[in-house]
Amino acid sequence: MSMKNIVFIATSLDGYIADKNGGLDWLDSIPNPDKIEMGFDSLIKSIDAFVMGRTTFETICNFDIDWPYSKPVFVLSRTLEKIPEKYKDKAELIKGSITEILKEINQRGYSKLYIDGGKTIQSFLKEDLIDELIITTIPVLLGGGTTLFSELPEELEFSHVETKVFLDEIVQNHYKRKR
């Protein structure tokens, strides 16, 4: 089975994934009264597991909602010693280098992975381990916050798969790594 690591994330026009206070309110700045679906639901049906950084995991735990994921979640952290009791059936802590982590997850039969969290995505990109980028751009300049991208040891070329526009405002670009 072919292995694939996919990023599906929303950013501001200036490339942030959370605002200066770590907030996500800007994600709802474009009214969506009919609750149109922008691809997340169909993507999660097709993946085997999530891999996310500790900060993203804690953000989700602190949302006042039921656990939103129906697939296994692997949490990357060097500092967390265990997953809080409440989430221990939902998420699993995983440690090691990105290559070791990926090898372990793949060996356990999870081959199509949703990679989430800025630092986590950056760690995967540094090893050239991202195959698809689906970036949904919200037309706001946040002026600071948590960045999606960071410096890389080398350039990585992608090819354009498709672009969708939602609500006349939100642009979603889908790219595939050129290999």
Ligand SMILES: NC(=O)c1ccc[n+]([C@@H]2O[C@H](COP(=O)([O-])OP(=O)(O)OC[C@H]3O[C@@H](n4cnc5c(N)ncnc54)[C@H](OP(=O)(O)O)[C@@H]3O)[C@@H](O)[C@H]2O)c1
């Ligand atoms: N806009 C969106 O669609 C979207 C999506 C997801 C998240 N977010 C937001 O983005 C923010 C989180 O992004 P973030 O950049 O702060 O980070 P993140 O990737 O969620 O979490 C960073 C943490 O993950 C662990 N980690 C990352 N790479 C690692 C590696 N190679 N090895 C071991 N541990 C590693 C470390 O945890 P330790 O410090 O414990 O070692 C690190 O501090 C949150 O505010 C979240 O709400 C937004």
